[in-house]
Amino acid sequence: MNNLKQKAQKLRKNTTPQERKLWTILRNRQFYGHYFRRQFIIEPYIVDFVCREQKIIIELDGSQHLQPSDIEYDKKRTIYLNSLGYTVIRFKNNEIDNNIEGVYDYLKTVFRI
Numbered sequence: 001m002n003n004l005k006q007k008a009q010k011l012r013k014n015t016t017p018q019e020r021k022l023w024t025i026l027r028n029r030q031f032y033g034h035y036f037r038r039q040f041i042i043e044p045y046i047v048d049f050v051c052r053e054q055k056i057i058i059e060l061d062g063s064q065h066l067q068p069s070d071i072e073y074d075k076k077r078t079i080y081l082n083s084l085g086y087t088v089i090r091f092k093n094n095e096i097d098n099n100i101e102g103v104y105d106y107l108k109t110v111f112r113i
Helices: 004-013 017-029 068-083 095-100 101-111
Strands: 037-042 045-051 056-061 087-092
Touching: 004 037, 004 045, 017 037, 017 045, 017 095, 017 101, 045 068, 045 087, 056 068, 056 095, 068 087, 087 095, 087 101, 095 101
Parallel strands: 056 087
Antiparallel strands: 037 045, 045 056
């Protein structure tokens, strides 16, 4: 088993509270019939959530994403994923914690619901 696959499995088993909260909305086609995968490999990266049919990726960013090196890494990663045709949406963890309704409403606009 390759390292990326092992890392994705580990991330799925050790989800953050914010990932669990958002997953309750996205899993089992609960979000208007759209199918999402979590901790999904799009080489050479692992994305938090992806709806492959709509080519939309949702990333949740904790405080570690505020470091200059991480900001640059995330920018490079987003450019690469955009080049594959994906739209990358980022939410900060505190948005999930404090405004899940707003996140839900925003996702409805992205999916044109």
